Amino acid sequence: MANANIKDIAEIAGVAISTVSRVLNNHPDVKDETRKRVLEIIEEHNYIPNNSARNLKKTNSNDIGVLVKGIYNPFFAKIIQSIEEEIDAHGYTMILHYNDDNANDVEAAIELILEKKLIGLICLGGNFSNLNLEQFSELEIPIILASTDMEEQQKLDFFSSVTIENEKAAYDAVAYLCNLGHRRIGIITTGEEDQCIGNLRMKGYKRALKQYGIPYDDRLFEIGEYTFESGFHAMNKLLDKGQDFSAVFITSDIMAIGASKAILSRGMRIPEDISVVGFDGIDFARFFHPSITTVNQPGEYMGKKSAEILFDMIKKKKGHQHIILRTELLEGESCKKL
Template sequence: MSNANIKDIAEIAGVAISTVSRVINNHPDVSEETRKKVMEIIEETNYIPNNSARNLKRSNSKDIGVLVKGIYNPFFAKIIQSIEEKVAAHGYTMILHYNNDNVNDIEAAIEFVKEKKLKGLICLGGNFSNLNESHFEDLETPLVLASTDLEEERKKAFFSSVSIENEKAAYEAVNYLCKLGHRKIGIITIGEEDQCVGNLRLKGYKRALECNHISFDESSKEIGEYTFESGFDALNRLLNRVQDLTAVFVTSDIMAIGAAKAILNRGLRIPDDLSVMGFDGIDYAKFFHPSLTTVNQPGEYMGKRSADILFDIIKKKKEHQHVILKTELLESESCKKLI
């Protein structure tokens, strides 16, 4: 296997990519048995680490990486554009990489940094709940998480972030539906691959129900992914199971548009038969008919702040920062007040 890469080595050895990286870079926190096994596989496959892994202290790199979770969420488009503009203004080059949904986000980030010798990395979306100190030693480069969230404060000393108050924003969206008179409100949210943001928005949904004296019903929850098709399928499953819903909160606009299409395909009307609340504020939400009521995230500004923070760290101006941006509920045509 002359073209083996670090991922191949990890798969053959049955260990994480980060473990292979630690072996290559002689980190002490690897068992002797694992170290020997990995080194034997490296020799057998004739694996040559990029530019010799021992020279991975990349002082001359002018490349900034942007790692995007999935390829279907148009919310990231404006963020990426604003990051690229900032990166170019600093005389650097942006390298964009889309992570497959089946690949661990932390390991994908480490491999991306190593292979491209990145000077800094911005991650859009993804699940980084299992980040620990050894991962940051492997990365050896400044990291900014944008449009994702970690609930554990102790980990925030190792990276920067630009995010929103996901739980609060979801609470306000569902509370808005409650104030319109809705009491049977379903939710379509994200599953295992987005535990951070998905869990926080689910918490906000539950808290809004509780504050309005509405009991949470597990049967009113469905799981989707960031695609039109997933929202379409999830809404159909939800309505097959629960027939008396009057509204549904969907935790991304792209899923909400798919869900709305499923509603219309059943001969139902929006919002007369079922109100739909989205989340993100993408352009599609405005031009879909009926236009979606949604929670607007400041995507363009999120991208600019992420890049600014990254370059502050690269140029040793500041330590890690954690910025919380405000959201706005955009009222439109997809939600109806009940009499």
């Protein structure tokens, strides 16, 4: 295999990219059998590990990576633009990489750092709840998690982060519907594999129901992904159940737009028949008809702050920082008072 990279070696060996990195760095936490197999494959394919973690400190690279989860969510557009402006202002170069929805975010981050010799990385979205901190400890570069979340505090001690209070924001959105008189409120959110944002927003939904004395009904729950099409199909599944509900909370605007299209395509009206609340505050939600009430995240500031923290760490001005930004509910035309 010509020009084999670290991902190729990992796939041939049947191990994670981080395991190949550990072998390259003589890390003790690798089984002898695994180490031998990886080294044999490296030799067989003439892989030269110039981009291994131990060489990151020797490079004069000015490249900063931005790893984006998924290619369909327009919420990230303004964040990326804001990050790029800050990186350019500091005289550095941005390398943008979109990670597939089904890909492992931890391995994608490690691969990007090693192959591009990055001196810093900002991760937009993604699931980092299942990582082993030792996988990143060898890399010794600042990593900022933006617009994602972790429930385990010890992991926040290793990364910097810029996020929102996802559970509270979801609670406020559902409480808004409760205060309008709604008692049968559906939800479309991501599945169990999303242990970060989706899980926290689900908790906020359930907490609001409990606060207002409304029992949780699993029949009013549907799973979607961060695409228009997914929201459309999830809403149709929810409607096909034949349950009587007057409102639905959807944990991203891109899904909320698809869901709203499903409602309207059935000859139903928004908000007369079903009220809709989304999440993110993207422009599409504002210009959809009817405009969608949504939780607005300060995307541009989130990007700017992420880059500022990164450069503080690169220049050794400050250590890890964890910034929590406020959200606000933007009222559109998609909700009705009962």
